[in-house]
Amino acid sequence: CGMDRNIFSIAGFIRHFGCFIMAGEGKGRRQPVHADDLADACLKALDNEHTYQQEYNLSGGETLTYTQMVRLIFGLLGRKPRVCFVNRSLMNAMASMISVLPGLHHVTPAMLGRMEEDFCFDHARAAEDFSYDPRGFLETSYYSHFSYRPNAAEKNKHVLSELKKKKILVTGAGGFIGFSLCRYLVARGCSVYAVLRDARQLHELGSQVTPVVIDDLCEVHDWQEMLADIDVVVHLAGYVHERAGNLSEKAGLQCTRLNVGVTRRLATAAASAGVKRFLYVSSVKVHGETSNHDESVTEYIDLYPEGSYAKSKLTAENLLREIESTTGMETVIVRPPLVYGPGVKANFLRLMKLVEKGIPLPLAAVDNRRSFIYLENLVDVLALSLVHPAAAGETFLVSDDECVSTPVLINMLADRLGVTPRLFPISVQVMRLLAAVGGERSTVDRLVQSLVINATHVRDTLDWEPPCSMEQGISKTVYWYQQLYDPVQARPSQLAAYASSW
Template sequence: MKTLLLTGATGFVGSALLTHLCAHTQYEVRVATRSEPAADLAQTFKTFNVGDFSSSPDWGEALAGVDCVVHMAGRAHVMAREKDALSLFRRANTDATLELARHAIEKGVQRFVFISSIGVNGAYTPSTAFDETCPANPHADYAISKFEAEESLKALCDSHAMELVIIRPPLVYAAHAPGNFQRLLKLASTGVPLPFGGVRNSRSMVALENLVDFISLCMVHPRAANELFLVSDGIDISTPDLVRCIGRGMGRRIVMLTIPDPMMRLMASCIGKQNLYTQLCRSLTVNSTKARQLLGWIPPVTTEHALVQAGREYINARSIQS
């Protein structure tokens, strides 16, 4: 039995990966945490409280005998009151990642799987879909820190035996997804008309179930070694169709208003939500052919099924809470 060390295990993707690994792999799973782990986590897995990842923690005991590290812990947001966002992102996402990788090499870890972001490629695709050959064009401080981590990891692993796998997912979605997808679920559940009737975009996304399945494959597949993957469901969808699928899961017909794109842009700018406009109204498509052809990966669920299920689970959870 091989041994895996997972960081970010209490996050949205990390907790789902833990559940998946328990059901589908023969790995002995260890979890590294920043603080004292919850009782249920500590009872189920061997946990190591290493403290703040950004403060040069002692990784020695956690990494002893580990074959593979899956690193998804990091910083995704900076509070408005915090200054120098790029510096904070670099400390958590670049420097801490490189420090962990150095310790992993010292301990003889065979493979390091790093969960990056499609933001490394850019905020949107004007024409052709992103693929692994596209030049990096990180659009925000978070994406810059992820790209710098990728480059540092490649330079480090090039001179050592540890294999590196980099995965750049686009929007990851499920009923309990954070961020803008959660806001979209909430809006759809209210029954108010939504302003997406005139949106003609195309978005690549990856269902949470598909992403954790792909990560687990990259942990073990020989041909994943030292490769970069852009991963998605493989089917692109417009924002109006996305909302309709969510609505079907909720048992509701979503009414959508047709608002001209220039007005949508102006409204988003006036309320300081330009990023939200980009994510909901512009196109961002990913060509994930490499994942399928090189590794033979087949996503377990389709986009339509996963979106309908997300809507259904969201409404059911709301019903239980009320």
């Protein structure tokens, strides 16, 4: 898995041709195992005297057919699965002909035949002797290029084990955060009911995901049937506010309908259906657009929402607290800042493109501090909030460990992109004046102002630490952008940026 030649060859073929050619039916079963899991097993075996002179199978934590594995790779690339099944004899004849070409010597009938063969091994003895516990294919691919196991995840492993077999309804499941959260929950053994506009968006996640296709959430007035036997609801769907500034009157009304009306109806129905916990993803914007340079935002300071989007989020939060107090349904509210990671769009993606192209940016004189959160960190804390007993009734501000200035962020991106950052100084006042002329004043404000989150409350309450540092998160995001991002083929739903834009 990860940088494995076979996996990356399949991914490369899909990126180049948009499809994959399968010899036969691809019924051969596989147990792909990640290199980090193998390394961890080796260290455990070396540290255990009972393993001496013994032999062990070290297979992966999930059994897939070759076809299932290919379909999952399509999904991880943000592509609709297009698998062409070709007669085995015909494919063997074609392989014999093209194997003589330079660079294609590995394409042989024997290689194609392995698509139909089983390569599965029982690792029960390894699990018994030294607690070998490999992850499934989706879980390892979720951690992407760096794929490391942080101590933070081990610390809450017993709490996260409570996720197994839970029935969880996720709204906004086809979006940037929702798609990744569904992948995470499936890997943890949850039964996920994914509310989204197109069932094909989650086809690659398999039978553990039940698509709930709804074109317009505002038109749903009865959620009872969909909430039957659901343990937990994660409400991610809402108005996506990609651009800075105030919304038009029409957009403001739609924002209120989605962020307030839908939330009210869903939460009321969830409480009536006996849902134990309701997790709502709000936004740091309820605290305002800025913080003082040397001060940070906490859950206990006054709220200053600006604009329709932030006000609708705060109204929804207050409604949920009212429903919680009258029904007893546990409610958790999470307020993230800008979310970045593989699949990001909007301003963060635009910034990466500008830095990659070497376009000079007048931001060298900016002296601000901003908090961000990497997608993997957000998904981790959301999952923990679903089952941690101490999360009930809480509101959490969440962020990465570090906060950085805009110039530092640009330098981090440039370093990972392998380019020289091109920054030059212009006073903030001049920038704002020029931006006002071009109608981009609000965008510039978010580039030059500070917004720092103090995430002490969530870390102390849930004993949580971000699995990835910001440096690792930036590296993974840039890796995705350079290796996997396809502006033509990528699904908009997977690339849609979360509403908390800067």
